[in-house]
Amino acid sequence: MTESRRDRDIEGRARNARPRDGLGRPLPYGADGVERQPEGVVRAPRETLREAQRLLDSGMPFHAHEVFEDAWKSGPDEEEPLWRGMAQLAVGLTHAARGNRTGGARLLLRGAGRISGYADRAPYGIDVGGLTSWAHELAERIGDTPVDAVAEAPRLTRPGVE
Secondary structure (H helix, E strand, C coil): CCCCCCCCCCCCCCCCCCECCCCEECCCCCCCCCCCCCCCCCCCHHHHHHHHHHHHHHHHCCHHHHHHHHHHCCHHHHHHHHHHHHHHHHHHHHHHHHHHHHHHHHHHCCCCCCHHHCCCCHHHHHHHHHHHHHHHHHHHHCCCCCCHHHHHHHEEEECCCC
C-alpha cells in the first residue's frame, strides 16, 4: 500500500496547496496561479460586498464566493441564508464560466431562492431583485460553451449604494 501525502495547512488540516486559476481550477504545482483569498477574514458587510464586487469584476467569481463564505460563517445566524445565497450565486457563475451548464444553473437558482427572502429588506443595499433576475436569466441561457465571467458579473448593490 502506498502512502499518499496530502497538502496540509499550518494547523494540520488537509488543504490543497496547488496554485489555482482565476476560476478556482487547480493548476500544476509550480505554475503561476492567482493568489488565493485568505480564509476566515471577518469583514463588515459593506466591505464584504466591495471585495466580492472587485473580484467579480476581475473575472474571479470563485474567489468572490470565498469572501461570501467568510461572511456566512462569521456573521449573525439570521443572515446566514443571505450570505450563503450570495456565495451560491458566485459559485454558479464560476461553474457557468467553466462550461458546466447543469451545475451553474442549479447553483444560480439555489442562490436566487435563498436570497429572495430578503427582497423586502435589501440589507446593505444588496440589489436582491436585480440579482434574482440576473440569476434566473443566466441560468436559462447557460450552454456548453463557457460564459465570460467578467461580462456576466452582476452588480451586487443598487445604484448609488456604497
